[in-house]
Amino acid sequence: MRKMTAISEEIFSAIPLPTWRWLGVNEAKVPAGVNIKEAMRQEIVVAAGQQRTLSRQERAGASELHIRLEPGADFALEQAVLLTAGQSSATRLKVTVSDGAKFSYTGAYVGGAEAAAAVEVELLGKESRADVWALYLGDDRNKIDLNYIIRQQGRRTEANMQVRGALLTGAEKIFRGTLDFLQGTKGSVGRENEEVLLLSEDVRNRSVPLMLSHEDEVDGHHAVSVGQMDEEKLFYLQSRGLSPEEARRLMVTAVLQPVMDRFSEEVREKVMSELEGRLSHE
């Protein structure tokens, strides 16, 4: 009995429908050394019609954020998980969105030993919206394990999930992104896109874009693109006077830029400086 409890504690999050076990993507484990029972927990309610923003910088350990958006509320959250060598984190975000409310999220995962994140957004109300963007940079043999789920329940909801990332020097990453159209979510639209740059021979990328539907009057689309740098573009940049390192750095930041642009200036500078530091050390 005790053994079973120990196993269940290790699971941090799971995809809504499991697939083949040999792929190792059904569940995300709690990172070693992180105690999710001691998560720093915050609850936020944004009242009807109000507009709010919140900027959080997460450090090592576990954190949990529960957000409720009342009708017509508009909430923008930015969350930067910037870890130093050897640190690990587990961040959980649960959001419910009522009629006409809008949730906007921008996340970044850079550095550390292991970063696990679970983002769950419920578009409960009619015409509710979620705009979820994230970037990651894996390097120095770290692990990034993300599980994002947007459930669309109200009528005419809109979900947009955009993720960009780059992997170098032994990094391992799993991104699970689920768009779930529940029965009755008529007229809803869902979009999901992940772009991954592979920059080193010893990296491992796993992408799991799930799209589930129990409603016909929806429009869902997901796409994943995984590849390396375009050699011709690199060559062109070098022909214009950039060093190979500068050209490479420019191309990585170009991939991440659409997410970067959504951060406030203060967070953008922090994330950018972390990225620059890591890209110049590779």
Add this chain to the structure above:
Amino acid sequence: MEQPKKKTYVEDIERALYDIKDIDRSRYKSKSGLTEEIIRDISRRKHDPQWMLDFRLKSLEVYHSLALPAWGPDISELNMDEIVTYVQPDAKLSGDWQEVPEDIKDTFDRLGIPEAEQKSLGGVGAQYDSEVVYHSIQEDLTRQGVIYTDMETALREQEELVKEYFMTLVPPKDHKFAALHGAVWSGGSFVYVPEGVQVDIPLQSYFRLNAAGAGQFEHTLIIVEKGASLHFIEGCSAPRHNVTNLHAGCVELFVKEGARLRYSTIENWSRNMMNLNTKRALVEKDGLIEWVSGSFGSHISCLYPCSVLHGENARCEFTGVTFASRGQNLDTGASVIHAAPHTSANINTRTISKAGGAATYRSAVKVTKNAPYAKCSVNCESLMLDDESRSDTLPVMDIQGAEANIGHEAKIGRISDEAIFYLMSRGIDENEARAMIVRGFVEPIAKELPLEYAVEMNNLVNLELEGTMG
């Protein structure tokens, strides 16, 4: 209050042809259930060599040691104690159609098998319940060294070849139903195409399961040697019974250097069938495997042909269509393992779900460290015709190394009003516009099917045109 949109009604496949039952006149049936005694009995009746009996018994042990899968459709209603694993028809294997018993012959006649043989096939195999009752191959293919026979004959006459390849690609420990197959397999086809031989006209095997409460466990083993080519067509059907039938076949395809194999399947099992089939291909350097897969029948299906791209420049093309209607849970897809440099794959699927049916596209693309410059493109589109139905997409990409290019794209939804409006603005009437769009949706798949199956699939889009699509 919003008015619900009218739906376009898409008819089910006409099943009357497939649902005609013959009287069960089997010569022998094993007891239902799965015991060592039953396995020994099947093996004795089939005159297996000792190594095959040992293999069956080992597989049975593996079967008992494995759990049911924790993913996919719920198959808990399957009770192996009620399944008869071996049904020997009252007919001997024959190469002469006239010698096949009348009722069995009539069944295959209705399904158009002899007609297809005369018109467009290089060879035909017909399995009825657990045994192959008819096999033929054109003489010029035999002269070129092509072997096309039932698995039992192959086990007697090509024992070393069978021993070298049998269940090496799908080992019994792979999953519970692979182990079950290893224990009770019976019938199926064996094809050997020697080096450099091009088999220009297709070979076809047809599997018919007539007995109620029975299982069919045919094994298909195809070896296409260096530089050779083959098109193999597999068709499956069964009449509807009120008890669960089980199909747990296994297909192993070996595509050698520079060889090419196209494997086309139309599964049209009855709606009481659990179709838990395993198909896998090993493709060597410069080889090509092409899968064309249509899943229309069965109550529950789990079918994901897997291609292991083992040699440099090996390629895979997968084209699949799945149509799930009331009472059906069809979990289909494909997997590709890139295990050598410069390998490439292209996966293209369409699913339609209606009347409470559930269609799932499940896939895996794995690029190992040994496969730099791998390329894979996946495209799946799902059409839902009402909100009782389900359509789920569960793809996984697992890529190691920096030199891979992988793209995946999936769409789900209904046919847009704008598309209909556009076609109408070009002078096409509304009904025809809708029909064109649905036909267009499955067209990339239909054009890959053999002609007679393309006609069958066109019945799918036999639209009763009313209201808007979606």
